[in-house]
Amino acid sequence: MSSVPKLETIEITLFPNGVAEISHNRPKRYNALSPQSYRDWLSAFQWAAKCEDVKLVVLTGRGKFYCSGQELELPDMNMENVEEEMERRRKTTTDVVSAMIAFPKLLIAAVNGPAIGFGTTTLALCDIVYCVSEATFNTPFMKLAFCAEGCSSYLFPRIMGQSRANEMLLLGRTFSSSEMVDCGFVSRTLPTETFREQILEIAGDAAKLSTDALKVTKDLIRNIDRELLEKINQEEMRMLGERMGSSDSLESIMRFVEEAAKRKAAKKAKL
Numbered sequence: 429m430s431s432v433p434k435l436e437t438i439e440i441t442l443f444p445n446g447v448a449e450i451s452h453n454r455p456k457r458y459n460a461l462s463p464q465s466y467r468d469w470l471s472a473f474q475w476a477a478k479c480e481d482v483k484l485v486v487l488t489g490r491g492k493f494y495c496s497g498q499e500l501e502l503p504d505m506n507m508e509n510v511e512e513e514m515e516r517r518r519k520t521t522t523d524v525v526s527a528m529i530a531f532p533k534l535l536i537a538a539v540n541g542p543a544i545g546f547g548t549t550t551l552a553l554c555d556i557v558y559c560v561s562e563a564t565f566n567t568p569f570m571k572l573a574f575c576a577e578g579c580s581s582y583l584f585p586r587i588m589g590q591s592r593a594n595e596m597l598l599l600g601r602t603f604s605s606s607e608m609v610d611c612g613f614v615s616r617t618l619p620t621e622t623f624r625e626q627i628l629e630i631a632g633d634a635a636k637l638s639t640d641a642l643k644v645t646k647d648l649i650r651n652i653d654r655e656l657l658e659k660i661n662q663e664e665m666r667m668l669g670e671r672m673g674s675s676d677s678l679e680s681i682m683r684f685v686e687e688a689a690k691r692k693a694a695k696k697a698k699l
Contacts, residue, residue, distance in 0.1 A: 446483030455491025460499035484534035497545025549578025573677035
């Protein structure tokens with residue numbers, strides 16, 4: 429069996445049946461996405477796409493959260509070449525989305541808890557999404573003066589319907605697991621207590637199917653959109669770069685960071 433990459437923020441488990449479990453692995457930080465997280469995510473998907481021992485991928489999280497989205501921090505203006513560094517980070521994020529758009533194998537999302545921001549938008553790029561009943565889904569882009577990403581500006585209205593997609597993307601409303609099942613975004617919920625076991629059983633059954641037939645059928649489903657999705661990805665990330673450098677976005681991030689620091693200090697004072 430092929431060697432499995434050892435990554436800082438992602439845990440990969442390759443089972444003998446060909447199921448590769450790719451898990452966000454920063455449970456103490458609610459699986460928030462640091463710059464390293466994006467690099468690891470990209471490395472994991474590039475490896476899984478090429479590895480002949482991998483028949484399909486399960487994308488999930490360790491701990492109580494699936495993924496709490498980007499770890500927010502103000503850019504360090506004292507950093508040398510800060511603009512180049514921010515551009516490198518945006519390119520990595522863009523490449524993660526591109527890798528998911530082009531991913532040639534069956535991709536199952538197993539949402540084990542709250543999904544926020546990029547953790548939510550990229551679910552629409554998966555072939556099948558399961559979740560626990562306690563899972564929630566949110567894209568707080570407007571609160572941060574960001575914009576849609578992960579191809580959500582196109583895929584969310586198509587999957588959820590225009591009005592509900594706009595409620596999530598424009599108003600930032602948090603959706604429950606049952607609402608996401610009702611609109612077709614999530615296939616079904618599974619019991620929390622046995623969630624991982626049931627997901628691996630479903631994936632194991634899928635791994636017994638013809639890998640070639642799965643790939644051909646996935647291509648028939650996905651190829652019609654892949655070129656368009658890549659254009660959308662590039663445009664969303666270009667606009668996101670402009671948004672994140674805007675004064676209203678920087679002010680929003682500053683407020684968020686300050687409020688988070690106050691909550692942390694208050695929590696520590698109670699101990």
